Amino acid sequence: xxxxxxxxxxxxxxxxxxxxxxxxxxxxxxxxxxxxxxxxxxxxxxxxxxxxxxxxxxxxxxxxxxxxxxxxxxxxxxxxxxxxxxxxxxxxxxxxxxxxxxxxxxxxxxxxxxxxxxxxxxxxxxxxxxxxxxxxxxxxxxxxxx
Numbered sequence: 001x002x003x004x005x006x007x008x009x010x011x012x013x014x015x016x017x018x019x020x021x022x023x024x025x026x027x028x029x030x031x032x033x034x035x036x037x038x039x040x041x042x043x044x045x046x047x048x049x050x051x052x053x054x055x056x057x058x059x060x061x062x063x064x065x066x067x068x069x070x071x072x073x074x075x076x077x078x079x080x081x082x083x084x085x086x087x088x089x090x091x092x093x094x095x096x097x098x099x100x101x102x103x104x105x106x107x108x109x110x111x112x113x114x115x116x117x118x119x120x121x122x123x124x125x126x127x128x129x130x131x132x133x134x135x136x137x138x139x140x141x142x143x144x145x146x
Contacts, residue, residue: 002033012135039118052124
């Protein structure tokens with residue numbers, strides 16, 4: 001069994017953004033030399049997540065609507081009440097909404113590999129879902145197998 005790990009960097013431009021990282025992940029898989037196994041895509045950030053879905057602009061707009069409806073911006077998130085925190089340093093961002101949105105999709109995805117390719121369909125893409133942009137982020141890609 002072999003393990004190959006790389007980090008990729010992404011930059012978000014707006015607060016909520018779905019960044020297609022499929023090609024970058026496939027490039028890491030190809031560079032790994034692993035033909036059979038799995039690839040794990042992990043976002044080590046608490047205000048972003050990883051998801052697999054269809055890359056279609058109108059659908060991405062629907063995702064935005066759903067996230068805003070489930071986790072509204074006009075709600076008073078306790079996380080944003082900096083004056084009540086004790087012992088925690090605030091980074092100056094009121095991002096309770098972003099934390100709550102990211103928990104809905106989770107921080108990682110695992111995709112099986114066959115013959116050096118990810119077993120996703122032509123309609124599936126891998127997205128880094130940013131909920132607290134604009135930021136520079138790192139995504140960890142780990143390929144495990146033979």
